[in-house]
Amino acid sequence: MTDGDTHDKAETIKDRLLIVDDEVDFLRLLKRSLAKDLDCEVLTASSGESALQMLEEEPVDVVLVDMKMPGMDGLEFLERLRMRHPWVTAIMMTAHGCVELAVQAMRQGAYDFISKPFDHETLVFTLHKALERNRLLRENVRLQRRSRGEGVFQNIVGASPAMRRVFDAVQMVASSDLTVLITGESGTGKDLVAQAIHNLSARSHGPFVAVNCPTVPENILESELFGYKKGAFTHATQNKIGLFQEAHRGTLFLDEIGDISPAIQTKLLRVLQEKAIKPLGDTKTIKVDVRVVASTNRDLQEKIRAGEFREDLYYRLNVVPIEMPPLRRRREDIPLLCDHFLKKHCAELRRPCKTISPELMEIFLRRDWEGNVRELENTVMRGILFAPGEEIRPEHVGFASEHRSCLVFDDGSLQNLPYKEAKEAVLQRFHRLYLENLLAANGGNVTQAAKRCGLERQALQQILRRFGIQAEKFRRPGPKTD
Incomplete structure (x- = not known):
């Protein structure tokens, strides 16, 4: 909570x-x-x-x-x-x-x-x-929570405490013009958060311009961002407006900014300080009214210590930080995400509506998902394409070996249940098995268990209460530390 x-x-x-x-x-x-x-x-x-x-x-x-x-x-x-x-x-x-x-x-x-x-x-x-x-x-x-759809906020799917904190932060910062730095692993949806900030801001009627910094070579990125005058270099046969000018009175999203070169960092810092750009080959500066949102999957403070990222630029960008949690820290959102992707991609791929089998859902809930939400979405799409019937099973997405190693559903008790009831049973079994094993491994110490599973202590206590699991039963003899 x-x-x-x-x-x-x-x-x-x-x-x-x-x-x-x-x-x-x-x-x-x-x-x-x-x-x-x-x-x-x-x-x-x-x-x-x-x-x-x-x-x-x-x-x-x-x-x-x-x-x-x-x-x-x-x-x-x-x-x-x-x-x-x-x-x-x-x-x-x-x-x-x-x-x-x-x-x-x-x-x-x-x-x-x-x-x-x-x-x-x-x-x-x-x-x-x-x-x-x-x-x-x-x-x-x-x-704002009252007006949100069920588990969906600005095209971002999630109902976990971790995602509610993200939604709250987006809502609070959107009404301002403060610079935002979105951090998180690849595939967590940083681009969706940037778009949501723009959509909810007073700049929503202006342009939203996104640039993926690592995909643009350094010698081109400068001219892409700031533009150039005719004759500034070979092949500059006409004036070119840069992305800062394109985003005037709107939002410029600098995706994966941790990968830009020191030279570009210096020029970007100057733009953020002066609110003006100087196109290549021009002698005059041009004022721009742009809200900057940046993202990175890198540890910028580590890059600062290594001399690879300017500390003053970091503080200019990190006015309001928003951290996107990895999927392994919000596993309770996986069924919701699956339902969303099934509806979305069955329609886009013109396939009949499909469901996730209980066995596959249990595997989804156990996986670490190194590629996060993007990897889950790609897996669901693969299942939509290769499942011959209405149900997507582990073998349809290449997870057959994981299914054989899973002991939670060996009794076959879920096979005859309707999808929603089966999914609820899967979640009930998953939570009870996972939480009881977690508490047993940590001697009933809730604080230690929370750190190990990546949840906040308060959130883990809420889940334990919801499923009627008492940590005291798993405590080892000795002085209480929790």
Whole structure:
């Protein structure tokens, strides 16, 4: 369950403020004084690490965090907060005279900052504004969820907590003109998220221009992005408008930006800073009104450490990060995705409607899907083409050997059930078998089990409750650590 889900269910729940500071006495004093003036629950954490752990376990609306802390400082905490909980409003506390750090924090997504020592009334006023902002964002998300189709948001299929967080982030950022960096493995649907941001923005009537950076040679990419004047180089027989100009008053999507050369990085940084381009061979700059959305499947911070990507460009692009989860971290979406692909591709390929056999669905649920959603879609398409009847079985998509190794359905009890009932039975068996084995392997430790299976602790607890599985039954003798 996401933070938004919790608040949707109970609008009477008080807002929550989390204060993060390494000075314990200061925390106690601030908690007492703010509890009197703010109609909200006040929580405290004495380090960035403990604050992040707290955020994983319970929803928080506003975070008030000190910039200077041992270990994880305020800026690192802010970066991780925005990656995991983009809907949480952050206010930074800075020492007097640290305006540059405060400005950097604002660029990285902080809502506001306040200097120490601060006036109590000013602090209360700032927090009131932040809490009100978060209520408006939450209400907007709630209304958007009501209007969504069943498991489909802007052509993106998913109902898992991981995908709901993505949908929430898209909805929140779409109304702004902030630059967005979408990260995730190949095949996770980063291009669909970029299109959704454009469709929901005020620029939706303008052009959406996409360029796959690695597919364009470096010597051509510059002229493609910025254009050129006649005579700028050999064979430049006429003026050419670049993609930035084509995307004027719209959105430019730079797909797989982690693969561009250092020379292009430098010129792109200049465009993002100055909001203007200079075509090759031209002496004048041209102002452009473009919202940039970029994506990458690379670890850009690792590339920065290796000297392969400019750090200043990274922070220009990473104003709002959105992380696309791999399919193995959202397995509960696989049946929904299969239904979607069956409807879509049976119609496109002019084939009768088909279904996924229970045996094949169980294999789908167990696979790691290195190619993610794209690989699943290609597999379903292959099944539509090669299955002679209405049902797609493991052998129709080359998974016969995996079927023989599967023990979940050896009893043949699902063969005579209708498709929907069989699919539900498959899911029930999968969840129970998977979760019980997971808990047994981790001695009933929910936190450890969540890390191992790639879910958040709160999400795993929700699934365990849904299927009536008690972690205590799997705990080994010894002191409790969970």
